[in-house]
Amino acid sequence: MRHTISLLVENEFGVLSRISGLFSGRGFNIESLCVAESLDPTVSTMTIVTTGNDAILEQILKQLNKLINVIKVVDFSEIDYVSREMVLVKVNAEEKTRPEILRMVEIFRGKIIDVSSRSYTIMITGDEAKLKAFISLIKPLGIKELVRTGPIAMARGERMLKIKEKTDIKGGESNG
Amino acid sequence: MKRTGAQIFVESLKAEGIDTIFCYPGGATLNITDALTDISEINQVVVRHEQAAVHAADGYARASGKVGVALVTSGPGATNTVTGIATACMDSIPMVVFSCQVNTMLIGNDAFQEADIVGITRPCTKHSYLVRDVKDLAKIIKEAFHIAASGRPGPVLVDIPKDVSSALADFKYPEKALIRSYQPTYVGHPGQIKKAMRLILHSRRPVLYTGGGVILSNASLELTRFAEALSIPVTNTLMGLGGIPGNHPLFLGMLGMHGTYSANMAITESDLIIAMGARFDDRATGKTDEFAPHAKIIHVDIDPTSISKNIKVDIPIVGDTRNVLIQMLKIVENEKETYRQQHRNVAEWIEKITEWKKNYPLTYQKNSTLKPQYVIERVYELTKGKAIITTEVGQNQMWTAQFFKFLKPRTCLTSGGLGTMGYGFPAAIGAQVAFPRSLVVDIAGDGSIQMNIQELATAVQYNLPVKVVILNNGFLGMVRQWQELFYEKRYTWTHLHSPDFVKVAEAYGAVGLRIENEKDVDKVLKEAFKNKRPTFIDVHVNPEECVYPMVPAGASLKEMLLV
Numbered sequence: 001m002r003h004t005i006s007l008l009v010e011n012e013f014g015v016l017s018r019i020s021g022l023f024s025g026r027g028f029n030i031e032s033l034c035v036a037e038s039l040d041p042t043v044s045t046m047t048i049v050t051t052g053n054d055a056i057l058e059q060i061l062k063q064l065n066k067l068i069n070v071i072k073v074v075d076f077s078e079i080d081y082v083s084r085e086m087v088l089v090k091v092n093a094e095e096k097t098r099p100e101i102l103r104m105v106e107i108f109r110g111k112i113i114d115v116s117s118r119s120y121t122i123m124i125t126g127d128e129a130k131l132k133a134f135i136s137l138i139k140p141l142g143i144k145e146l147v148r149t150g151p152i153a154m155a156r157g158e159r160m161l162k163i164k165e166k167t168d169i170k171g172g173e174s175n176g
Numbered sequence: 177m178k179r180t181g182a183q184i185f186v187e188s189l190k191a192e193g194i195d196t197i198f199c200y201p202g203g204a205t206l207n208i209t210d211a212l213t214d215i216s217e218i219n220q221v222v223v224r225h226e227q228a229a230v231h232a233a234d235g236y237a238r239a240s241g242k243v244g245v246a247l248v249t250s251g252p253g254a255t256n257t258v259t260g261i262a263t264a265c266m267d268s269i270p271m272v273v274f275s276c277q278v279n280t281m282l283i284g285n286d287a288f289q290e291a292d293i294v295g296i297t298r299p300c301t302k303h304s305y306l307v308r309d310v311k312d313l314a315k316i317i318k319e320a321f322h323i324a325a326s327g328r329p330g331p332v333l334v335d336i337p338k339d340v341s342s343a344l345a346d347f348k349y350p351e352k353a354l355i356r357s358y359q360p361t362y363v364g365h366p367g368q369i370k371k372a373m374r375l376i377l378h379s380r381r382p383v384l385y386t387g388g389g390v391i392l393s394n395a396s397l398e399l400t401r402f403a404e405a406l407s408i409p410v411t412n413t414l415m416g417l418g419g420i421p422g423n424h425p426l427f428l429g430m431l432g433m434h435g436t437y438s439a440n441m442a443i444t445e446s447d448l449i450i451a452m453g454a455r456f457d458d459r460a461t462g463k464t465d466e467f468a469p470h471a472k473i474i475h476v477d478i479d480p481t482s483i484s485k486n487i488k489v490d491i492p493i494v495g496d497t498r499n500v501l502i503q504m505l506k507i508v509e510n511e512k513e514t515y516r517q518q519h520r521n522v523a524e525w526i527e528k529i530t531e532w533k534k535n536y537p538l539t540y541q542k543n544s545t546l547k548p549q550y551v552i553e554r555v556y557e558l559t560k561g562k563a564i565i566t567t568e569v570g571q572n573q574m575w576t577a578q579f580f581k582f583l584k585p586r587t588c589l590t591s592g593g594l595g596t597m598g599y600g601f602p603a604a605i606g607a608q609v610a611f612p613r614s615l616v617v618d619i620a621g622d623g624s625i626q627m628n629i630q631e632l633a634t635a636v637q638y639n640l641p642v643k644v645v646i647l648n649n650g651f652l653g654m655v656r657q658w659q660e661l662f663y664e665k666r667y668t669w670t671h672l673h674s675p676d677f678v679k680v681a682e683a684y685g686a687v688g689l690r691i692e693n694e695k696d697v698d699k700v701l702k703e704a705f706k707n708k709r710p711t712f713i714d715v716h717v718n719p720e721e722c723v724y725p726m727v728p729a730g731a732s733l734k735e736m737l738l739v
């Protein structure tokens with residue numbers, strides 16, 4: 001089963017390697033991972049797409065939560081959410097295929113962001129199904145290169161990824 | 177007034193109340209080493225190998241409940257700590273390891289004695305820091321100690337570049353560590369606890385299965401009270417030994433691969449397992465599909481990742497074991513009458529367990545040879561159980577777990593999770609530093625003791641009268657046992673040539689004693705325990721003795737090979 005997870009993490013160096021290390025060290029899959037600074041510059045948002053059964057997902061969520069630099073973990077499995085991805089595709093653009101390409105870009109509401117005498121570079125954003133459809137339609141025309149960002153996700157409506165107020169914990173309480 | 181990073185380091189340790197560090201110097205430590213000159217508030221124990229510094233800090237922490245501290249140099253000094261850190265991490269031992277690092281400018285350049293120790297130890301620390309600015313040093317030290325000791329404890333590494341320890345900054349030690357992303361849960365959810373108590377009330381064959389979490393949270397008293405209040409038999413993991421007195425009538429002994437018959441059978445036939453601060457390690461559960469097949473499971477643990485990791489549980493309770501036990505005891509107290517019935521409800525079960533205990537006690541075949549189990553029994557009797565015991569790894573460790581009755585928590589110091597040979601001796605040194613007047617005994621194997629034997633020099637230098645009982649069987653005994661049982665006695669690699677341990681001890685300036693037959697055991701042990709010097713006791717035991725019961729790897733707990 002495929003799962004989309006969102007994380008708020010401290011925007012500090014080394015955090016990404018803690019997270020990727022956790023996945024590789026415990027044999028969890030990462031299908032994609034997106035990370036960038038959030039509105040609050042001390043915090044980064046990450047979107048991870050992973051696969052695994054319920055038990056594995058439970059471990060992934062708990063283990064992520066356990067990392068000291070991870071502020072919040074949200075599993076979108078049970079939340080209504082939107083998710084979008086961007087793909088850049090460089091396709092062969094010859095005299096006779098150009099109109100076809102332009103039409104497709106228009107239908108998919110993409111953009112041509114670079115042009116050369118023999119190629120177009122197209123940018124498309126959308127959900128997974130849309131990107132898949134576009135790629136399969138454009139493929140026969142000759143894809144030279146393709147780069148995807150991996151999806152980013154957000155809950156629908158008023159729900160938000162928020163940081164809880166700092167709470168005060170007494171040090172060493174468990175150690176008496 | 178500005179201070180150097182090294183001074184800030186020293187002041188921070190003092191502010192944190194650290195009275196002991198285990199250390200080893202090098203080029204990168206020099207600023208700090210120098211700042212520690214004449215600092216009498218901090219006892220500085222210089223070991224002979226950085227691995228031992230970490231194990232000693234670990235032994236110090238396990239015995240005292242305080243945070244252990246080690247300090248080493250960059251590069252090889254830092255990499256030498258890895259086994260010690262991994263050992264502490266697997267057993268959740270609170271510890272801060274300070275490694276020194278090359279100058280910030282040189283990091284990443286493959287500089288002389290540079291190692292990316294933060295990277296190397298990332299998977300085996302609870303957390304780690306590279307200090308990049310002297311202004312952050314005090315805050316990082318505060319956080320490191322807080323993280324190490326709170327929640328599920330563990331080792332934290334702090335890497336301090338040499339230019340950071342020489343740079344100047346204002347010093348103010350923060351009063352509190354505020355980490356927004358780290359808030360362990362200490363109190364159990366009352367609803368879950370209520371549900372758990374209801375299950376307990378309905379069970380007829382309950383078993384408490386408790387681990388290192390009980391020791392770490394100082395919950396032994398509460399555990400014992402709880403077991404008594406409801407008449408629930410208790411089995412311990414290796415890490416949990418001492419959680420209930422080893423001679424308590426409700427105690428079943430250790431469970432698992434080398435657990436007692438009664439513990440493993442009780443688990444197998446139980447209708448309710450109450451797991452506390454234990455994490456269902458494969459050495460404890462045997463084949464997981466057949467672990468406690470008839471039982472519902474309640475699991476109390478401070479670490480949510482431990483819950484339902486290996487075995488699906490029915491009632492998870494996240495919280496500090498001691499707090500949860502106190503919460504549970506309160507319920508029992510409030511409904512005395514209801515819970516009193518439980519004694520009657522489980523009477524049949526207790527009877528059955530008593531039968532098992534009587535019919536299948538831990539035992540060994542006595543013959544004309546000197547049996548290692550006998551030696552441990554005598555150590556127990558002669559010390560009246562009032563010693564801090566450390567072990568190495570192998571048969572020596574399992575026999576100690578079986579035949580020494582741990583009467584108190586924090587008296588069984590052993591590498592449970594990682595199973596690190598070479599742990600016991602430096603850990604004993606650490607425990608002895610924490611308790612200079614206690615009797616500290618390392619029950620060792622002839623193989624393991626050689627992994628950190630150089631620490632004899634440390635013990636002699638600091639007058640630490642640690643006793644090392646070497647169960648010398650001429651073999652890497654535990655591996656040999658597997659070869660005997662599963663590889664048709666092909667003892668490839670496991671036959672050991674060892675030095676004369678008596679002479680080795682004497683060469684270092686310690687006492688060396690030898691026992692070759694049963695009749696000398698008491699006399700020599702008494703002599704060893706009486707003297708005030710570090711002492712090796714080389715005990716020539718039966719070379720081909722095996723540890724029983726044994727559940728073969730992958731088998732279920734009821735499939736025990738008995739003596």
Ligand SMILES: Cc1ncc(C[n+]2csc(CCOP(=O)(O)OP(=O)(O)O)c2C)c(N)n1
Pocket residue numbers: 568569570571572573595596597598620621622623624625647649651652653654655
């Ligand atoms: C550092 C390390 N290396 C290897 C092992 C694997 N191992 C486990 S038990 C054992 C034999 C230990 O021999 P000894 O110390 O003589 O103890 P005995 O079993 O004979 O009591 C070995 C090699 C280990 N646990 N730790």
Ligand SMILES: [Mg+2]
Pocket residue numbers: 621622623647648649650651652653
């Ligand atoms: Mg041996």
